[in-house]
Amino acid sequence: MAVEMVKISHISKAFDDFVVLDDVSLSVDHGENLVVFGKSGTGKSVLLKCMVKLLVPDEGEVFIEGKNVHTLSNKELKELRKNIGFLFQSAALYDSMSVRENLAFPLIRNFYFTKKEVEAKVKRALEMVSLEHAVDKMPSELSGGMRKRIGLARSIITEPKLMLYDEPTTGLDPITTKEISRLIRDLQNQLEMTSISITHDLACAQIISDRAVVLDKGKIKYEGSLKELTASTDPFLHDFFTSDTKED
Amino acid sequence: MKNLVKKHSAVYNNFSGFLFGVGQFFEFCFRFLKNVFMPPYEFHEIKKHMDELGVKTLPIVSVTGFIIGVVLAMQSQPILARFGAESVLPAMVSLSVVRELGPVITALIFAGRVSSGIGAELGSMRVTEQIDAMEVSAIDPFRYLVVTRVIACALILPMLTLYVVFLAIFGGYLAIILTQNMSLQLYVVSVVEAIRFSDILPGVGKTFFFGFIVGIVGAFKGYNADKGTEGVGKASTTSVVLASLLILVTDTVLVKITLWIWP
Numbered sequence: 001m002a003v004e005m006v007k008i009s010h011i012s013k014a015f016d017d018f019v020v021l022d023d024v025s026l027s028v029d030h031g032e033n034l035v036v037f038g039k040s041g042t043g044k045s046v047l048l049k050c051m052v053k054l055l056v057p058d059e060g061e062v063f064i065e066g067k068n069v070h071t072l073s074n075k076e077l078k079e080l081r082k083n084i085g086f087l088f089q090s091a092a093l094y095d096s097m098s099v100r101e102n103l104a105f106p107l108i109r110n111f112y113f114t115k116k117e118v119e120a121k122v123k124r125a126l127e128m129v130s131l132e133h134a135v136d137k138m139p140s141e142l143s144g145g146m147r148k149r150i151g152l153a154r155s156i157i158t159e160p161k162l163m164l165y166d167e168p169t170t171g172l173d174p175i176t177t178k179e180i181s182r183l184i185r186d187l188q189n190q191l192e193m194t195s196i197s198i199t200h201d202l203a204c205a206q207i208i209s210d211r212a213v214v215l216d217k218g219k220i221k222y223e224g225s226l227k228e229l230t231a232s233t234d235p236f237l238h239d240f241f242t243s244d245t246k247e248d
Numbered sequence: 249m250k251n252l253v254k255k256h257s258a259v260y261n262n263f264s265g266f267l268f269g270v271g272q273f274f275e276f277c278f279r280f281l282k283n284v285f286m287p288p289y290e291f292h293e294i295k296k297h298m299d300e301l302g303v304k305t306l307p308i309v310s311v312t313g314f315i316i317g318v319v320l321a322m323q324s325q326p327i328l329a330r331f332g333a334e335s336v337l338p339a340m341v342s343l344s345v346v347r348e349l350g351p352v353i354t355a356l357i358f359a360g361r362v363s364s365g366i367g368a369e370l371g372s373m374r375v376t377e378q379i380d381a382m383e384v385s386a387i388d389p390f391r392y393l394v395v396t397r398v399i400a401c402a403l404i405l406p407m408l409t410l411y412v413v414f415l416a417i418f419g420g421y422l423a424i425i426l427t428q429n430m431s432l433q434l435y436v437v438s439v440v441e442a443i444r445f446s447d448i449l450p451g452v453g454k455t456f457f458f459g460f461i462v463g464i465v466g467a468f469k470g471y472n473a474d475k476g477t478e479g480v481g482k483a484s485t486t487s488v489v490l491a492s493l494l495i496l497v498t499d500t501v502l503v504k505i506t507l508w509i510w511p
Contacts, residue, residue: 049380054383054384079386081383086384088377092376092377092380094373094381105387
């Protein structure tokens with residue numbers, strides 16, 4: 001029987017009068033890879049941020065490995081977050097640190113590794129994203145695709161159980177998009193992670209997803225395998241996926 | 249009537265917004281005080297920021313310190329000459345610089361240079377999600393980014409002030425010897441005789457609070473920046489204005505306290 005890694009129960013979030021999430025419930029099993037689709041402004045990123053308590057929902061609860069994220073103490077939340085990786089849309093690399101320092105930062109701060117072990121982990125993470133040569137570069141010297149890869153390497157360096165991807169391929173060319181998507185899939189397989197990805201990108205979702213949901217106006221409108229959703233005759237889904245394909 | 253209601257509600261909104269901001273600022277200060285004594289202590293980061301802030305401000309405070317001394321001596325000399333009191337010029341220059349001008353002007357320059365820098369740096373980290381990334385990685389960004397910078401500011405400003413005071417007194421000497429004959433030895437003796445411990449301690453001691461203000465205001469504005477690059481610019485400029493204002497208000501209070509302790 002599958003065990004739940006993430007359970008989102010009836011969460012709602014509004015900014016002033018604008019309702020972004022409206023009674024959203026969702027669950028993701030251990031080892032499952034879920035993709036969340038939706039038009040811009042439908043609350044996808046807000047949903048992801050509520051999962052790690054970067055935002056606090058107005059109502060509802062989020063459970064990760066059975067723990068209610070929003071009622072944990074600071075210490076417990078810190079422990080939980082050590083098992084979560086988050087790839088931001090902009091990669092969010094620390095400007096003032098080199099690639100090596102960016103990658104080593106969570107290891108040095110949160111774990112008791114020796115200098116040698118940290119160095120070895122940095123090297124391995126960079127090998128996974130094929131950017132060993134960029135170890136001494138500063139973030140400002142990297143291209144968009146490289147930044148995403150380094151961001152990915154930094155997220156997986158602690159070998160988290162749960163990975164959250166906020167539009168991992170936005171702004172990248174089709175070839176880099178495919179490369180990053182394959183990389184995400186390979187990492188998921190290698191590290192046996194559970195993942196939740198937000199994307200507009202059908203090509204990326206086809207590579208990385210086991211299951212997909214579509215958010216619309218703050219609610220989950222559709223849920224199923226990507227094949228089912230793309231084959232659906234529902235006008236909204238048809239429009240959503242065909243326009244996405246055309247754009248690509 | 250409609251316009252009047254509109255006007256009143258705008259005033260009410262501005263006022264409640266102001267009070268909300270004040271509340272947020274005090275909450276931020278309280279959070280700092282709660283965190284500052286809790287381990288782990290980031291000595292390495294504090295030292296790094298002290299180095300950076302010190303080096304960043306050294307050239308401008310050097311020039312300013314020297315000029316304060318020169319101008320003060322040049323301005324005071326003819327006035328004192330009118331009363332035949334030119335001999336107290338070294339004492340006047342040194343006391344003015346030690347008790348008030350040195351600390352306040354150094355703090356204001358430090359605020360202009362550092363508070364805006366911290367506001368812009370943390371603001372850009374906020375809008376590019378670097379602070380969120382730190383938080384998600386189980387690293388407390390408040391301790392790492394805010395506490396270290398505020399402590400560094402509070403520790404480095406008294407050192408810079410002592411340096412400025414020294415340069416200003418030296419500048420005063422150079423201005424004096426342009427118009428009258430006075431040996432360096434006589435000048436130094438006059439200065440040392442004039443300055444008491446009760447002049448140095450409150451003068452330099454208050455810069456510890458000024459440093460705290462510079463750091464905490466810059467960090468508060470940057471840490472809470474929003475609305476993209478516009479927010480970063482706003483954080484940078486408003487932190488200078490607010491820090492300067494708070495320095496002057498705090499100075500008034502501290503002068504009163506000083507005079508109460510050492511009448």
